Amino acid sequence: xxxxxxxxxxxxxxxxxxxxxxxxxxxxxxxxxxxxxxxxxxxxxxxxxxxxxxxxxxxxxxxxxxxxxxxxxxxxxxxxxxxxxxxxxxxxxxxxxxxxxxxxxxxxxxxxxxxxxxxxxxxxxxxxxxxxxxxxxxxxxxxxxxxxxxxxxxxxxxxxxxxxxxxxxxxxxxxxxxxxxxxxxxxxxxxxxxxxxxxxxxxxxxxxxxxxxxxxxxxxxxxxxxxxxxxxxxxxxxxxxxxxxxxxxx
Amino acid sequence: xxxxxxxxxxxxxxxxxxxxxxxxxxxxxxxxxxxxxxxxxxxxxxxxxxxxxxxxxxxxxxxxxxxxxxxxxxxxxxxxxxxxxxxxxxxxxxxxxxxxxxxxxxxxxxxxxxxxxxxxxxxxxxxxxxxxxxxxxxxxxxxxxxxxxxxxxxxxxxxxxxxxxxxxxxxxxxxxxxxxxxxxxxxxxxxxxxxxxxxxxxxxxxxxxxxxxxxxxxxxxxxxxxxxxxxxxxxxxxxxxxxxxxxxxxxxxxxxxxxxxxxxxxxxxxxxxxxxxxxxxxxxxxxxxxxxxxxxxxxxxxxxxxxxxxxxxxxxxxxxxxxxxxxxxxxxxx
Numbered sequence: 001x002x003x004x005x006x007x008x009x010x011x012x013x014x015x016x017x018x019x020x021x022x023x024x025x026x027x028x029x030x031x032x033x034x035x036x037x038x039x040x041x042x043x044x045x046x047x048x049x050x051x052x053x054x055x056x057x058x059x060x061x062x063x064x065x066x067x068x069x070x071x072x073x074x075x076x077x078x079x080x081x082x083x084x085x086x087x088x089x090x091x092x093x094x095x096x097x098x099x100x101x102x103x104x105x106x107x108x109x110x111x112x113x114x115x116x117x118x119x120x121x122x123x124x125x126x127x128x129x130x131x132x133x134x135x136x137x138x139x140x141x142x143x144x145x146x147x148x149x150x151x152x153x154x155x156x157x158x159x160x161x162x163x164x165x166x167x168x169x170x171x172x173x174x175x176x177x178x179x180x181x182x183x184x185x186x187x188x189x190x191x192x193x194x195x196x197x198x199x200x201x202x203x204x205x206x207x208x209x210x211x212x213x214x215x216x217x218x219x220x221x222x223x224x225x226x227x228x229x230x231x232x233x234x235x236x237x238x239x240x241x242x243x244x245x246x247x248x249x250x
Numbered sequence: 251x252x253x254x255x256x257x258x259x260x261x262x263x264x265x266x267x268x269x270x271x272x273x274x275x276x277x278x279x280x281x282x283x284x285x286x287x288x289x290x291x292x293x294x295x296x297x298x299x300x301x302x303x304x305x306x307x308x309x310x311x312x313x314x315x316x317x318x319x320x321x322x323x324x325x326x327x328x329x330x331x332x333x334x335x336x337x338x339x340x341x342x343x344x345x346x347x348x349x350x351x352x353x354x355x356x357x358x359x360x361x362x363x364x365x366x367x368x369x370x371x372x373x374x375x376x377x378x379x380x381x382x383x384x385x386x387x388x389x390x391x392x393x394x395x396x397x398x399x400x401x402x403x404x405x406x407x408x409x410x411x412x413x414x415x416x417x418x419x420x421x422x423x424x425x426x427x428x429x430x431x432x433x434x435x436x437x438x439x440x441x442x443x444x445x446x447x448x449x450x451x452x453x454x455x456x457x458x459x460x461x462x463x464x465x466x467x468x469x470x471x472x473x474x475x476x477x478x479x480x481x482x483x484x485x486x487x488x489x490x491x492x493x494x495x496x497x498x499x500x501x502x503x504x505x506x507x508x509x510x511x512x513x514x515x516x517x518x519x520x521x522x523x524x525x526x527x528x529x530x531x532x533x534x535x536x537x538x539x540x541x542x543x544x545x546x547x548x549x550x551x552x553x554x555x556x557x558x559x560x561x562x563x564x565x566x567x568x569x570x571x572x573x574x575x576x577x578x579x580x581x582x583x584x
Binding site for chain 2: 053055074075076077079080084085087091092093094095096100103104105106107108109110111122161164165
């Protein structure tokens with residue numbers, strides 16, 4: 001492919017005490033691509049996301065975004081550059097109504113700048129975004145305190161918060177886990193719509209079937225190392241993957 | 251026959267975000283009453299009180315300001331155990347400006363408010379990264395440390411303090427100045443916390459990583475909240491310097507740190523109005539208990555414990571609920 005590189009991770013290591021979470025990992029994501037990252041529990045997927053989004057600083061190695069070094073950049077600045085992520089463990093503002101949760105990303109410098117300083121009614125924008133990810137407008141879900149919502153809605157709220165920042169690179173950390181099949185089916189079109197809009201997406205998933213259907217490329221991690229990379233079919237054929245991942249999962 | 255309590259909302263509800271038509275004086279009074287009542291009380295009461303209770307009222311307003319300042323920080327996720335730092339910093343700055351430079355109170359009080367707030371913000375800025383109890387520990391220690399510094403270096407009058415400050419023209423001026431500021435701060439901050447800006451601040455308390463992940467620099471917002479809060483505290487201190495006509499080490503005393511927290515807890519934290527209500531109850535109570543001598547602190551402590559156990563959400567929330575909802579017992583047939 002001749003698409004320009006959006007994100008390049010160069011020989012990155014993260015060591016917690018004596019545990020090596022990410023071990024000399026290098027990878028690349030091209031602009032507009034959907035990269036799926038899979039791997040058994042504890043293989044370093046979420047650590048990798050935390051490193052890219054700046055919540056953790058690597059022990060060694062570099063991360064480049066559009067050619068710019070973001071290895072030591074503060075997380076809020078990374079968001080300002082157009083990378084936004086969701087958390088695997090949802091992090092809503094429990095006491096606020098769901099739509100008020102959206103106000104906080106909509107208040108960020110990035111969104112205000114993109115809107116050219118003429119930002120309209122944030123509440124209305126928040127409700128629109130929530131409808132996009134499947135908060136039914138006629139039901140009152142958007143007005144309920146986030147703490148009272150079921151897991152599926154919290155995951156969607158998490159996605160809506162990330163989309164609100166109009167990112168160029170979107171990192172979804174196990175978005176589908178905790179969602180019902182029907183909910184996953186309703187979210188897949190949302191993701192495909194984002195791709196059509198030209199967003200680069202990294203998805204970390206345990207739900208392989210759904211992931212393989214939408215991902216361009218899959219990367220497999222085990223013990224912090226990349227053990228395979230390629231299309232879904234190529235990855236599934238790999239002996240290393242069968243042993244490390246599918247074997248251990250039965 | 252089992253019974254349960256049924257709660258019914260009263261007829262009208264005000265929504266601040268939407269346009270809401272009020273059709274009768276009764277509805278307007280229902281909404282405005284709870285806001286006008288304390289304002290009227292603060293403005294009219296001084297005219298009828300004796301000198302002693304006028305002084306108590308000044309004390310109430312000062313502690314209400316400190317409690318609001320504490321609550322504002324708490325709503326942003328910073329639990330301060332050192333309101334005395336804000337108070338003392340404002341007190342010393344206005345004292346120094348008056349004592350050494352001969353500035354009149356109408357200059358020293360605003361100057362000390364801004365300067366004291368700035369100094370406190372600068373002092374605490376390096377520890378904004380600390381969360382929870384670690385931040386609290388530092389805020390507790392700093393005022394105690396400043397006292398020892400003043401004692402050891404004999405700076406600004408040392409243990410003697412500075413006395414002979416210019417007083418304010420009259421007790422009524424004092425009262426109206428401090429209650430005016432209190433009402434302004436109370437209603438102003440309550441409004442601020444309801445805006446999108448306030449929402450970001452509350453978001454930091456709920457979940458600071460999530461706010462960071464929304465591309466917002468939480469340290470910058472925390473700094474702003476700290477500045478607003480410490481400015482309020484510094485005003486209280488600067489004002490008291492001119493009321494006492496003295497500034498010395500007691501301004502960093504633990505009383506100014508603990509009593510505002512007690513007030514905010516009794517009144518209900520997270521509402522600002524609760525903090526002020528708590529000060530209105532606790533300060534006169536503490537004065538009334540003065541008669542019983544040594545047991546005062548015990549009674550005071552017991553009162554606090556009873557309050558916290560009986561109404562953990564705070565008095566303000568409790569009254570608010572009673573005001574907006576009717577309650578009645580209904581039978582459940584089984």
